[in-house]
Structure formats: structure tokens, C-alpha cells
Amino acid sequence: MGTHDNEILKAESLYHVYESNAEDGNVVALRGIHVTVYDGEAVAVIGPSGSGKSTLLKSLGGLMKPSAGKVSLAGKGLTRMTGHELVEHRQNTVSFIFQDSNLLPHLNALDNVAQPLRHQGVLPGEARAKAQILLDRLGMGDRARGMPEELSGGEQQRVAIARALITKPKLILADEPTGALDPITSREVLDLFKTLHKQEDVAFFLVTHNREVAAFCERSLELRDGRFVAQHGTDVDIGDLSGSRELIIDDTGTVTLPPDILTQIGGPGRFEIPDIVRDSINLERVSEERIDIDGKSEMKLAATCPACKYEYGDSVEQRCPECGSSRPMVQA
Numbered sequence: 073m074g075t076h077d078n079e080i081l082k083a084e085s086l087y088h089v090y091e092s093n094a095e096d097g098n099v100v101a102l103r104g105i106h107v108t109v110y111d112g113e114a115v116a117v118i119g120p121s122g123s124g125k126s127t128l129l130k131s132l133g134g135l136m137k138p139s140a141g142k143v144s145l146a147g148k149g150l151t152r153m154t155g156h157e158l159v160e161h162r163q164n165t166v167s168f169i170f171q172d173s174n175l176l177p178h179l180n181a182l183d184n185v186a187q188p189l190r191h192q193g194v195l196p197g198e199a200r201a202k203a204q205i206l207l208d209r210l211g212m213g214d215r216a217r218g219m220p221e222e223l224s225g226g227e228q229q230r231v232a233i234a235r236a237l238i239t240k241p242k243l244i245l246a247d248e249p250t251g252a253l254d255p256i257t258s259r260e261v262l263d264l265f266k267t268l269h270k271q272e273d274v275a276f277f278l279v280t281h282n283r284e285v286a287a288f289c290e291r292s293l294e295l296r297d298g299r300f301v302a303q304h305g306t307d308v309d310i311g312d313l314s315g316s317r318e319l320i321i322d323d324t325g326t327v328t329l330p331p332d333i334l335t336q337i338g339g340p341g342r343f344e345i346p347d348i349v350r351d352s353i354n355l356e357r358v359s360e361e362r363i364d365i366d367g368k369s370e371m372k373l374a375a376t377c378p379a380c381k382y383e384y385g386d387s388v389e390q391r392c393p394e395c396g397s398s399r400p401m402v403q404a
Contacts (some may be wrong), residue, residue: 078111079144079148080109080112080113080143080165081143082342083107083131083142085105085140086131086140087099087100087102087139088124088131088138088139089139100298101124101127101149101298102128103298103299105141106236107129107293107300107353109243109277111273111275112269112273112274114275114276114278114279114290115289115290116286116291117278117279118280118281118294118295119294119295120296124295124298125295128279129168130247132277133145133162133168133328134166135168138151145161145165145166146165146242148161150264156295158397162370164239167188167236167237167243167244169233169244169245170246170247171247171248175231175250177219177221178217181212181219181220181227182203182217183203184198184235185203185207185234185238186238187219187222187235188238188239189202189238192239203216204238206234206238207231207234207243209264210233211257212227212231224256225252226257229249229252230253233249237268240272241302241391242275243274244265244278245277246276246280248281249261249278249280250262250284251397254317254398255398258284260282262285262288269288277287284401285370292305294338302338314332340382341358342358344358348374349381370403371402372402372404373390374400377394378397378400379392382394
């Protein structure tokens with residue numbers, strides 16, 4: 073792990089408003105986001121669709137200018153940078169993995185992966201050699217000459233991941249990086265991420281619904297309606313959000329909670345009062361609004377096949393020899 077003392081990414085008071093002439097007016101996608109990711113740290117963001125995840129990733133990576141707030145990458149503020157300077161700093165620091173792989177349609181897989189190195193002035197032979205090594209690691213070595221339209225969604229995604237890794241970025245911003253992949257390929261990609269994370273101190277900021285992806289991160293942030301409402305994991309620090317533990321209930325029955333308590337209970341929402349006793353209230357979030365996520369949790373291969381109940385014993389097979397279904401991961 074990195075020493076976690078240098079900030080690779082920092083966002084302060086990030087707002088983004090999409091202007092709209094529709095009846096319901098402007099859409100606020102991000103509402104005052106604060107986040108810091110340190111060198112070599114892996115952070116997962118979990119949230120329902122429409123919670124502002126894509127806008128957040130684009131703003132953090134300098135692909136989109138937020139309506140308000142500041143973003144700095146590797147210590148340099150993006151919001152004040154000019155075009156060329158911004159592009160160069162971004163290319164040297166961060167790589168993106170989006171759900172639509174955005175491959176260049178006229179180049180084969182190998183040249184798509186080599187492209188970012190060519191941008192940096194690396195000679196074609198050397199760039200292609202490095203691209204081939206990465207494609208081999210992702211199980212795509214024999215598809216290197218394939219054109220994007222000949223590749224399946226999962227293969228395109230692996231090419232896009234190789235392309236993102238080739239420049240040896242310090243930070244990877246990814247939106248559902250294993251979304252288009254089957255469980256086994258997804259695990260291979262995660263293993264590669266883990267290796268980069270541990271051995272080369274690459275930082276990750278991943279938006280995901282996948283528990284295995286979230287489990288590899290040190291902490292996860294929950295995004296709802298453009299705000300982080302809860303944080304889980306090891307390096308969580310929300311104690312500095314508020315000093316006082318006192319809640320005030322005014323004459324109209326309105327309760328005001330300090331921000332750290334709001335974060336710990338998982339943010340705003342609907343709560344019910346299971347039982348009432350004088351001088352005390354006990355609130356519980358209504359069950360259909362609960363999101364089940366854990367911090368860093370260990371995952372292991374399942375002992376039995378969920379489809380045909382085959383017993384795997386000590387084997388590490390990824391596919392069931394009886395019925396051929398892929399072997400799931402379960403919480404250890």
C-alpha cells in the first residue's frame with residue numbers, strides 16, 4: 073500500500089447543475105461533494121442510477137467543468153488549467169474506464185491499446201509490444217488483431233481496460249469496470265486491479281453495484297441525489313464533521329441532526345418509530361430504503377454449485393464440471 077499521505081485526488085464543494093428548459097427546471101446532479109483519495113488508495117462509490125455517478129467521474133477527471141467547486145489531481149488544480157495543459161496533466165495522471173468502451177472503430181484491439189502511448193511519443197513497435205503484454209494478461213492475446221465490431225461486449229471492455237492501464241496511470245476512475253463481463257473474466261480483471269493496487273500503488277475510484285468490486289476497496293462511499301450520505305470501511309473519518317451530539321427538536325416537531333450523525337445513519341430518508349417511550353425515541357430506516365453494503369469484506373469461492381449442488385471440495389475450478397455454470401464468490 074502507499075503511504076497514503078499525498079492526495080492524488082481532492083474535490084471540494086463540487087456542484088453540477090444541468091440547465092434545462094423543461095417544466096421541472098434545472099437538474100442538480102452534484103450537491104456539494106467533498107472527497108479525498110490518497111496515493112495508492114482504492115475507493116468504491118455505490119449508489120442507485122441517477123444519483124450523479126457519471127457526472128461525478130467526469131468532473132473529477134477533468135472531462136467536465138463543474139458548476140462550482142474545485143478539483144485537484146496530483147496536487148494541481150484542474151479548474152484553472154487551460155486546454156492543452158489540462159489534457160497533458162490528465163494524460164499523465166489519470167485513466168478512465170467507462171461502460172461504453174469508446175474504442176476507435178478503425179483500429180484493431182492492439183492499436184487501440186497502444187494509442188495512448190503513441191500520443192505520448194512512444195515508437196509504434198515499443199507501444200505495440202507493451203499493448204500485447206497487457207492484452208495477454210487480460211486473456212485477450214489471441215484477439216489482438218480483432219477490430220472492435222468483431223469483439224463481444226466483454227472483449228471490448230477488456231481492451232478498454234488494457235488501454236486505460238497502458239500509460240501506468242497513478243489513478244483509475246472507472247464506472248462499473250466489470251459491468252459487461254461474465255463472473256470469471258470479471259474476477260481476472262479484479263485480480264489485475266489488485267496486483268496494480270498492491271505492487272504499483274495505483275489508486276482506484278470505482279463506481280459500482282458489484283460487491284466483489286467494492287470489497288477490494290479500502291472504503292466505500294454511498295452516493296444518493298448528488299451527495300455522499302454514508303461511508304463504510306477502514307479509513308473512514310467523519311468524526312470531524314461535527315462536535316456536538318445534541319439534537320434539537322423545535323415546536324413544529326422538526327429535528328435537526330449534526331452532519332456526522334446523518335452520515336452514520338446513512339443519510340436522509342424515511343424512518344419509522346418502532347416504539348415510543350417518554351424522553352426517548354428510537355428511529356429505524358424503513359426497510360425498503362435500506363441499501364446493504366459492507367466495507368472491505370473478504371470474498372471466497374463458493375463450496376457448492378448453486379445450480380446442481382456439486383461439491384467443489386479443495387479445488388479452485390471456476391466452472392462446475394457437472395453443469396458448467398460459473399462458480400460464484402461468497403462472503404468469507
